[in-house]
Amino acid sequence: METYVLGDIHGAYRALQQVLERSPFRPGLDRLIHLGDVADGWPETPECVQLLLSIPNSIWLQGNHDWWVAEWMVTEAPHASANMSWLRQGGQSTYAAYQGGPQEQIRQHFHAFFSQQLPYFEDEAGNLYVHGGYDPAIAITRQDPYDLIWNRELWQYGQEAYHYTECFIGHTPTAPASLVPCQRANVWNLDQGAGYSGRLSLMNVRTKEFVQSDAVPKLYPGVKGR
Known part of the structure; x- marks a missing residue:
């Protein structure tokens, strides 16, 4: 079994399809760890969730955008009452996508996916997976899960992930400075700006071989992302 780690998708279903097709990842044999932020930006968050649900042996981490979506799903608040910070930062596309689909899908995806996301994951090789970062x-185990989805200091200050072999994060886009997965100390960043004008990345944790989607705006001509 190989372990693959997947960066921030932000509703880009076509990019998710591309990286799965381009990678030697074997559904049902290999493990897939998604670093969070499946939602917000491009218009196909429900399709992304449905595809991830269909992949056996998957682990889903919670991102800050997923946190916002889960908050909304609990209440199914109307647009006027929804979190405006969420709507302004890509949530409008997620809201529209779920409102345009079957209403039962909101509850189904909350219970089957968003409520099942983890704050972090540690594998048998001593690697840490977390959306934003940590202190x-x-x-x-003593840190607030909310801090784990918002932390940027680990990456911005080039801190070492003590007590871990390696650490894999998303949340802080490396684009436009770098459009490929980046390493600082023993921390790897898999967010290459797919929510904006960048690409989605999928990496083999052991070999560091990776594949990427096309630049996401090319996959959604005429559609504005985040």
Whole structure:
């Protein structure tokens, strides 16, 4: 079994299809770890969720955008009452996508996917997977899950992920400075700006071989992302 790690999707279903087709990833044999932010930006969040649900042996981490979506799904608040920060930062496309589909899909995806996302994951090789980052000076079990989805200091300051072999994160786009997965100390960043004008990345954790989608705006001509 190989482990593959997937960056921030942000509703780009066509990009998700591309990386799965281009990668040697074997559904049902290999493990897939999604680093969070399946939602918000491009218009196909429900399709992304449905595809991830169909892949056996998958682990889904919660991103800050997923947190917002889960909050909305709990209440199914009308547009006027929804979190405006969420709507302005890509949530409008997610809201529209779910409102345009079957209403039962909102509850189905909340219970089957969004409520099942993890704050972090540690594998048998001593690697850590977390959406935003964490404070290396404090045991991760003692840290607020909300901080784990928003932390940027681990990446921005080039901190080492102490006590771990390697750490894999998303959340802070490397694009436009870099359109490929980047490493600082023992931390790898898999967010190459798919929510904006960048690409979606899927990497083999052991070999570091990766595939990417096309630039996402080319996959959605005439559609505005985040």
